[in-house]
Amino acid sequence: MTFTRMSYTPVNSYDNDQKIWSGEPVIKYFDPDLSIGEIIFHEMRRHPQLTAQISATEGTVLTRRELLANVMRVSSYMRSEGLLQSDIVGIIGRNTTHMLAVAYACFFNGIAFHSLNISYDRDTIEKIFKVTRPCIIFCDGDEFEKVRSATAQLDVKIVTMRNHPLDSIKIDEVLTTPIERNFQPAKLERGNDQTLAILCSSGTTGTPKAVTITNSRHILAANYHLTTADIQYSHNTLDWITGLLTTITSGVFSTTRIIADNPFDPAFAMRIIEEYKVTWIIQPPSCMALMINCPDFETCDLSSLQCYLFGGSRAALEVQKAIRCRLSHDCLQFAYGFTELGAMATVNYHFDEKAGSVGRLVNGLKLKIINDEGVSLGPDEVGEVCIMNNQHWSGYYGNEVETRSMRDSLRWYHSGDLGYMDRDGFLYIVDRKKEMLKYQNIMYYPNDIENIISEMPQVAEVCVFGIWSDIFGDEAAAAVVKKTGCELEAEDVVDYVSYRTDSKYKQLNGGALIVEDLQRSANGKTNRMANKAHFLNVKSRRS
Secondary structure (H helix, E strand, O other): OOEEOOOOOOOOOOEEOOOEEOHHHOOOOOOOOHHHHHHHHHHHHHOOEEEEEEEOOOEEEEEEHHHHHHHHHHHHHHHHHOOOOOOEEEEEEOOOOOOOHHHOOOOOOOOOEEOOOOOOHHHHHHHHHHHHHOEEEEEEEHHHEEEEEEEOOOOOOOEEEEOOOOOOOHHHHHHHOOOOHHHHHHHOOOOOHHHEEEEEEEOOOOOOOEEEEOOOOOOOOOOOOOOOOEEEEEOOOOOOOOHHHHHHHHHOOOOEEEEEEOOOOOOHHHHHHHOOOOEEEEOOHHHHHHOOHHHOOOOOOOOOOOOEEEOOOOHHHHHHHHHHHHOOOEEEEEEEEHHHOOOEEEEEOOOOOOOOOOOOEOOOOOEEEEEOOOOOOOOOOEEEEEOOOOOOOOOOOOOOOHHHHHOOOOEEEEEEEEEEEEEOOEEEEEEHHHHEEHHHHHHEOOHHHHHHHHOOOOEEEEEEEEEEOOEEEEOOOOOEEEEOOOHHHHHHHHHHHHHHHOOOHOOOOOEEEEOOOEOOOOOOOOOOHHHHHOOOOOOHHHH
């Protein structure tokens, strides 16, 4: 297959003395004094006739003029309620027609929103919102009673976005608010150091932390190629950094955004790409795996895609190859980053040459690899990945202790990921620092075994974890999702790993389990702890 390369390739430099890699300098496309909200306001007025948003599930279409009017109405409502820039707006909702107006209204008013996943239970919502204490919460009617119960101790108004209960404030009522005369977006009281949004950490080890995202330009990095001709689609909601990224880039670059408020369905997603000629998409690897496991995958038309980003967790090379074989352009790009950074850190545009890499640094970032003593390491040496973006970060809202553990006094973010940079400046992620396993005092990574299992043509997804043995230590075990229509037994997986490696510690000494789906955290990432718990629960019932 012949590809046309679509993307700009960043160049990194390396300081051999400091052992620090640097991306290229940041290019300033917009007035540095303007907030994200101000940029979106001006860009929406520049292109009033363009289609801003299409809902594939609700059947609505909004031009940029119509969307801007809705945003100003919601903004005016917030102002009439007396909200200040120090206040917080809560969001727990799907990608419905007017959710974009709520997000942009917060941007226009300089008010940070705190977005939670709709799957959070009542107790989790209560714990999280006790930290940020929102004044108004925008949620779907589906979650209204849960949200009202969780926030009973707060003085909060609740606006519903769809499926409205009788006693809720409906978004349609908010949209009747008169637009403030001579409406202008607010100037940020603290400039662009001010918090733009608050998302939640993955929450795989406890209650999710409230992660502040600074009102900066770094979230636009690697997407300056977007134009008014682009059609963007992401199924991710505003509680994901990728959902926030899509929300911002569609406003800044005046693209058309396709949304849907249903649970992710691979066949439906592929129909969206085909019907609307989507050019830009961002997905987690779990969605990619579902797509290649869908009967429609081999016949769907993905030829319109010119930028296919994925990230958030590791995608097996077999999954990447399967997706890439269906694309007309060389546009499958592995993006690495973490919520605290607020955007992408690296992007890989070189699949053929560096298939296992997450790529080179984007503009404006620095990176170093450190050992357990904090000493910087050189090329091809494995250690913790640390990144600096030279921007303000307000940390975890209300949690100074965790903030200091994430970002040190020299402003380096400690990712918790183990990796290395090769001599060409490409980053490779080995595994999570805390997920290293030890079998008979030999260290190994779950990903080593996941890569082997992913080679099996019958396997759609896999998660490997350690089962503790008093004699041997961490015995590797696996939860495996098989592809639709394939025959696969747990013993087949164990035997394949045994055949592929002669290392005793990399065998599935703890066994394997075929599952319908992997256990995931609320933001869709594979949750090793939950998969291990499920594995042990099933094994105990069978014994």
